[in-house]
Amino acid sequence: METLLDALREALRLLIDLDPALVEIIGMTLRVTGSALLLAVLLGLPIGAALGLRERIPAAGCLMPIIYTGMALPPVVAGLFVYLILSNQGPLGGLDWLFTARAMVVSQTIIALPLVIGLTLTALRGLDPGIKLQVRSLGATRLQLATALLLEARLGVLAAIIAAFGGIVSEVGAVMLVGGNIEGQTRVLTTAIVLETRRGNFALALALGIILLLLAFLTNWLFHKLSDG
């Protein structure tokens, strides 16, 4: 209980003092997670829409289990995959991205992508078929139909983005593996929590955890406001 109270006090102090190290970690967390989320949405939304708008998903018996398995992909496995690809002996080793924020963005994009695709296509397939029929019968082009259906499914699409955000902002395995938790370069909130816990700085680790939760809460509150609008 005392540790918890200490953590709360520490979190407040860090936030009020605008501790430069903390600001750097929060900034890195937002940059990495924000970039990965943006990439996953830019790639995943069209793919999810293209699949969800079809009468029948091609090779659904094979494709759907792959997407659903991707939604349950352990972050550390995604991290390991990216590590092997970007390591010196890997096919993209020449890029020299390992232990950089770029590698963290790549691994988080891989984690978020199946979530965006899977939940977007589920949201679209869950729409009342009468809507599609009605919009077509009103003279919509293919693009107008796709836009109308995505707007109708916007709550589900937003849920896909929220789930993807939640999945990557809180993961530690992949960013630790490919980022290396380098101070001032690749340290994010989750990796900082692991480090401080190992050092025995439980109050600071908990404080960072509380800040991570606050960040997630604020982002989800924003998403909720958007969906209300």
Place this chain on the structure above:
Amino acid sequence: MPPIYQLQHAQKAYDGRVVLDIDALAIGRGEVLALVGPSGSGKSTLLRLLNFLEPPTAGALTFDGRAVGDDLPLSERRRVTAVFQRPALLRRSVAANIGYGLGLRGEKLPPEELAAWLERLGLTHLARQSALRLSAGEAQRVAMARALVVRPDVLLLDEPTANLDPYNVGLIERLVAEEQRALGMTVVWVTHDIFQARRVADRVAFLLAGRLVEVADAETFFTAPATAQAAAFARGELVY
């Protein structure tokens, strides 16, 4: 004037099973044709063909002299609109729903015209409300307005009043009649209600098991049908 629709040996099959098989049917410009028949007789399938949602699997369907297929221009497709049994309104305001079809055509419903439609349908106080919070009758009135503001040449109706109370049934029948007269549009009205068919139609087409059994003007169909099956249906008996 040549008919607006013509079907010649038109068939529709799903997974090899023929569900609609029309030898010949011509639908005239400006007429109100009621499509009647028991459940599963192919009425809605025929409406889907007329709505260009699906092409026939065999035979010919022409719209205003053009063969209906994937290459039918968008401008031709947009001459036809439809209202279904369930209004399928979009997750937006009543006003936005009414103007939606025009929006697809790159046009905007002028405010004074919107106000006139809302008043005519008794929906003025609901203009800014979400269309998903309307009662069944209000929702269907919005769906009717959405289909009519685009001033279609053809209005296809698939049992639009099946779930409505008599007040809303009367309101929609009057609305269609007024617009049909004003625009001179063709109306194809699928209904299982023979009394409604008698009230609204110039001609009646009776379908049974996917085939056209009888087509006659409404008076003849209800007073002196040519076939025993049509006579039984007009008396309200179960036919199959």
